[in-house]
Amino acid sequence: MNELTFIFQRFNWLSALDLFLVTLVFFGVLLLVRDTQAMVLLRGVLLLVVALSLLTSLVSLPAFSWLIQTIAPTLVLAIPVIFAPEIRRGLERLGRAGSPAAIFWQQSEKDVSTMRETIQAVVSACARLSARQHGALIILQRGDSLQEYIRTGVRLNAKVTPELLLQIFYPNTPLHDGAAIIVRDQVAAAACVMPLSASGILNRSPERQMGLRHRAALGTSEATDAIAVVVSEETGSISIAHGGRMIRRLDSERLENILMAFYQPPPKTSSLSDWFRRNRKPPAFREDIER
Incomplete structure (x- = not known):
């Protein structure tokens, strides 16, 4: 309770902006993989990350924690490879959304x-x-x-x-x-x-x-x-x-x-x-x- 009280005391508008941006990133990722086979893969990855985080934080396992911390940066390279089709599709949608709806008939x-x-x-x-x-x-x-x-x-x-x-x-x-x-x-x-x-x-x-x-x-x-x-x-x-x-x-x-x-x-x-x-x-x- 003391830790929670300490966190809320330090909470300000910058913290709110920080949480909003993180939420926006996760929302964008979920939007990209929605209704695709990658959704199942992403669900498995999230469950694995949560399980490993709980295991390393609740139990003192120095060697295992070192292994997880060493492997974690490789996910930065693995994620673009695994979700390449979904990322490409999302960027294409973003590019189309930036221009007016294209209609091949001029409205005469x-x-x-x-x-x-x-x-x-x-x-x-x-x-x-x-x-x-x-x-x-x-x-x-x-x-x-x-x-x-x-x-x-x-x-x-x-x-x-x-x-x-x-x-x-x-x-x-x-x-x-x-x-x-x-x-x-x-x-x-x-x-x-x-x-x-x-x-x-x-x-x-x-x-x-x-x-x-x-x-x-x-x-x-x-x-x-x-x-x-x-x-x-x-x-x-x-x-x-x-x-x-x-x-x-x-x-x-x-x-x-x-x-x-x-x-x-x-x-x-x-x-x-x-x-x-x-x-x-x-x-x-x-x-x-x-x-």
Whole structure:
């Protein structure tokens, strides 16, 4: 009690700032590894550190304490190696958050009309593919360039229409296996190879039979700021992925509302709270992410 009283007597605003910064660092680390396989590893590391700290502080073990103190600095080098993918993903998000929401259509009347036509074509195609239970993966480019993925597919550079998307994803055709990437109002390429997700969200889902299309959609949303729309071949359900999150079982009306929300012009920010509000997920992604 005397020690606690002594600590509180020395507590001032600098101590509060110090605790706040330490808490902020831990919060940032947890945010980086959230919904990834690294979360389990981090939990194990924290339990091990706590157990070793208690053991060395409660019991007098000079040799063991010396060993722990000697090994501890190596964690500074080990942590970046172990959590390299999560750190890279977090820095990419930070870099994207520093700039206005990138929208490939400048907001003139003609470009807004083009945007709506493209989204309506995608929604119409997804509804018809869902009714026929034809699998599909459609990627809509936003701020990050997808050229490295476009090069893995077959270049089309054709105007987006429902009929074109239906033909691309018709079963057993040469272009149906892979993703169709849309840039502005054109299908830039089809049969593109996209990165698979390193997240544990799909593994924890009650429906674990989701295949490579869903994993590629989630992986693309983790690696870029693109929007991925998936139609399940088994059930015909429509899903959308963005920012490492996925919403499933959408109808055509809700899909259109979500896509339109993504391509609204960003509001002018005048304060820090507005900046955080702008960089949050759209309302649809804050409801029930994994349902």
